[in-house]
Amino acid sequence: MSQSKDVKANQQVKETVRSGYAAIALGQQKSCCSSQRSGQADPAKLAASLGYDATTLARLPEGANMGLSCGNPVALAALEAGQTVLDLGSGGGFDVFQAGERVTATGHVIGVDMTPEMLARARNNIASYLQVTGLDNVEFRLGEIEHLPVADHTIDVVLSNCVINLSPDKQQVWSEIFRVLKPGGKAAVSDLALLQPLPENIRTMASALVGCVAGAILVDDVSQLLETTGFTRIKLTPKPSYIQSMQDWNDPLYAEIAQNLPDKKELADYVVSLSIEAYKE
Template identity: 80%
Template sequence: MKNPSTPSDGQQVRETVRSGYAAIASGQQRSCCCGQRSNAADPARLAQTLGYDAATLARLPEGANMGLSCGNPVAMAALMPGQTVIDLGSGGGFDAFQAGEKVTASGHVIGVDMTPEMLDKARKNIASYSQLTGLDNVEFRLGEIEHLPVADSSVDVVLSNCVINLSPDKEQVWREIFRVLKPGGKAAVSDLALLKPLPENIRQMAEALVGCVGGAILVEQTRAIVEKTGFSRLALRTNPGYVQSMQDWNDPLYAEIAKNLPHGEKLADFVVSLTIEAYKE
C-alpha cells in the first residue's frame, strides 16, 4: 500500500478521517485523535492535564469537550479582545468557544470542519454558549483545512489542536494558514509528530489515521514545511510525556496500535506531542 500522505491517496485518506469523525460526532465510536477514554470523566481529565482550567471547562456547552486534544493552543495564542480567530478542525467547538470568550464581543471566531456531523454538533452548541456567556461571536463553516473558507489576510490568529496530522497535504495546510493570516498574525498549533519513522504497518492502520498517528511526520519535516511557507519567529516544542500518558490511561486505540509495534518498542518512542508558534511578518 502507498504511504497515506501521497497525493494520489489524498481523497481516500480524507474519507477515512471524515467517516471516523462522523462516527465520533454521532456517538457510534469513542476513540479518535488523542481519543476519548473509557472513563466518562476522562475528557475533562485530559483537558486539565493539558493546562485547560476547570472553571473554563465548566462554562463550555455540554459535549463540546470530546477529548480530542493533544495540547492547549488557546493558552499558547494569548488571545486579546477584538481579534479575529480561525480554529482548524473545530469539532464540537471546544477551542472555538474558549477563544470566543477571550476575544470578547468585539472579536470573532470561525471554526472550520470538514465533517457535517461535527459541524451540526458545534452549531447546536452555539445557543448554549451564548446563554452561558452572553456572546454571539462564534460561527462554524464547512470546509477542508487545505482550502479554508476564509478571505486572504483576514485573521489575527489561527488555532489548531491535533488536526493537521490528519491532512494528506500538510504543505497546503500551512500555505492556507499563511494566506488567511494578516501581517503580524500568529499560528498557534498543537499536533502530533514523529521522533523517528513509524513502521509501515502502523501507518496503514485506519485507526492510526483517525487517531492522528498514521499521518504524523517528523518534527524536523514540520519545521521545514513551516519555514518554507514563509513564517518567521518559529518555535517548536515537544512534550514526550503526552503519548506515554495516553498509554498509561489504557486508551483502546493506543493499545491497538501498541500491540502492532516491533517487540520492545513503545508508541512514545516514535510519537511526541508538538506545539508550534509561527508568525507572519
C-alpha cells in the same frame, strides 16, 4: 506514484478521516485522539492534563469537549480582546468557544470543519454558549483545511488542535494558514509529530490514521514546512507527557498500536505532542 494516483490516495485518506469523525460526532464510536474509550479517563480529565482551566471547561456547552485534544493551543495563542481567530478542524467547538470568551464581544472566532456531523453539533452548541457568556461572536463553516473558506489576510490568530497531522497535504494546509493570516499574525497549533519514522504497518492502520498517529510527520519536517511557507519566529516545543499519559491510561487505540510495534519499543519512542508557534511578518 502518478499525480492521479496521488490525488486518489489523498482523497481516500480524507474519506477515512471524515467517516471516522462523523461516527464520533454521532456517538457511534468514542474519541480517537484520546483515552475516552478506555473508561479510565474522560475528556475533562484529558483536558485538565493538557492545562485547560477547570472553570473554563465547566462553562462549555455540553458535548463540546469530546476528548480530541493533544495540547492547548488556546493558552499558547495568548489571545486578546478584539482579535479575529480561526480554528482548523473545530469539531464540536471546544477551542472555538474558549477563544470566543478571550477575544470578547469585539472579537470574532471562526471554526472550520470538513465533517457535516461535527459542524451540526458545534452549531447546536452556539445557543448554550450565548446563554452562558452573553457573547454572539462565533461561527462555524464547512470546509477543508487545505482549502479554507476564509478571505486573504483577515485572521489575527490561527488555532488547531490535533488536526493538521490528519491532512495528506500538510504543505497546502500551512500555505492556507499563511494566506489567511494578517501581516504580524500568528499560528498557535498543537499537533502530533514523529521523533522517528513509524513502522509501515502502523502507518497503514486505519485506526491509527483517525487516531492522529499515522499521518504525523517528523518534527524536523514540520520545521522545514514552516520555513518553506514563509513563517518566521518559529518555535517548536515537544510535549512528551501526552503520549506517556495515553500509555498510562491504557487507551485501547494506543494499546492496539503498541501491540504492532517492534519489540521493546513504545509509542512514545516514535510520537510526541508538539506545540507550534509561528508568525507571518
